[in-house]
Amino acid sequence: MIGFIVNPVAGNGKGKEIWDHLEQNLRQQGAVYHVRKTSREGEAENLAVELIEKEGVNKIIAVGGDGTVHEVVNGMYQTGKGCLLGHVAAGSGNDFSRGHSLSNDPIQAIERIMSDKREKVIDLLKINGRLAVNSVGAGFDGEVAKTTNEASYKKWLNRFKLGKVAYIWSVIRVLCTYRPCPVTLTVDGKVIPFERAWLITIANIPNYGGGMLICPGAVSDDGFAEICVVSNVGRLGLLRAFPQIFTGAHVNHPKIRFFRGRQILVETQRPLFVHADGEIVAQTPICVEILPKSLRICG
Numbered sequence: 001m002i003g004f005i006v007n008p009v010a011g012n013g014k015g016k017e018i019w020d021h022l023e024q025n026l027r028q029q030g031a032v033y034h035v036r037k038t039s040r041e042g043e044a045e046n047l048a049v050e051l052i053e054k055e056g057v058n059k060i061i062a063v064g065g066d067g068t069v070h071e072v073v074n075g076m077y078q079t080g081k082g083c084l085l086g087h088v089a090a091g092s093g094n095d096f097s098r099g100h101s102l103s104n105d106p107i108q109a110i111e112r113i114m115s116d117k118r119e120k121v122i123d124l125l126k127i128n129g130r131l132a133v134n135s136v137g138a139g140f141d142g143e144v145a146k147t148t149n150e151a152s153y154k155k156w157l158n159r160f161k162l163g164k165v166a167y168i169w170s171v172i173r174v175l176c177t178y179r180p181c182p183v184t185l186t187v188d189g190k191v192i193p194f195e196r197a198w199l200i201t202i203a204n205i206p207n208y209g210g211g212m213l214i215c216p217g218a219v220s221d222d223g224f225a226e227i228c229v230v231s232n233v234g235r236l237g238l239l240r241a242f243p244q245i246f247t248g249a250h251v252n253h254p255k256i257r258f259f260r261g262r263q264i265l266v267e268t269q270r271p272l273f274v275h276a277d278g279e280i281v282a283q284t285p286i287c288v289e290i291l292p293k294s295l296r297i298c299g
């Protein structure tokens with residue numbers, strides 16, 4: 001049995017628009033399914049549990065953005081039932097969709113999900129008891145996620161299909177005020193200190209923030225997270241390096257270092273905001289663990 005979880009407000013109303021179009025199509029085909037629409041933040045998680053445990057759903061299709069996928073996956077995982085995840089992108093950033101090369105076209109995305117031909121099993125990141133599908137970020141990253149989620153310009157830009165620009169604008173704003181701080185990273189037992197770290201990103205897929213290629217070497221099913229740390233660089237130097245993130249050219253920058261690991265501890269001199277898939281979930285210190293091959297996805 002298939003179940004849809006729809007976030008009508010994702011992408012500033014794109015969720016509703018796309019669902020209305022999909023529903024018409026599904027009805028024409030005589031498809032049998034359950035559907036739940038979210039009415040508030042955090043609800044998708046409970047709806048996923050309900051669909052699996054009460055309705056016997058074994059494939060959930062999340063219609064929304066990365067925040068919706070994040071909540072649905074956390075709910076699915078709670079049940080321990082090994083439900084399959086499909087996704088129709090309707091958010092502002094849509095990094096999960098981009099990172100797994102899902103179709104941008106809702107009808108084509110559904111056709112692929114229904115065909116069962118494109119299934120894979122991916123790793124997940126566990127942080128303080130919660131799961132992330134895309135990435136976890138502390139420091140500058142956390143501030144950017146917080147600023148974007150609270151910003152009124154996100155809504156305006158979404159209205160003009162410029163969701164990506166909202167993240168870029170937040171990056172520039174945070175860049176003007178953020179203070180880097182000493183960070184100790186422990187990757188699989190190896191201690192790596194940084195004097196003035198700006199950001200620490202732990203990624204399962206290469207992209208975040210609406211397509212920025214922060215960890216170009218991240219592979220979602222290799223049992224490892226890729227970690228990017230930017231440190232000991234001035235504000236102007238960081239601003240100059242920023243455009244390189246769109247192509248992945250920052251991998252050659254002398255102040256940007258990459259690591260790979262299964263268990264990552266991030267300790268900081270002062271508490272820093274931490275996001276998981278763009279949603280603020282904690283403050284440092286954090287421990288992030290990779291859960292290899294833990295989620296079946298299709299599409």
Ligand SMILES: Nc1ncnc2c1ncn2[C@@H]1O[C@H](COP(=O)(O)OP(=O)(O)OP(=O)(O)O)[C@@H](O)[C@H]1O
Binds near residue numbers: 042065069094095
């Ligand atoms: N009815 C609702 N009213 C208000 N917020 C909601 C509602 N339903 C879900 N939410 C919340 O909306 C937030 C954003 O959703 P989502 O991430 O799917 O879209 P987005 O932010 O536009 O896209 P992306 O994360 O890809 O940039 C989530 O935190 C979710 O909990």
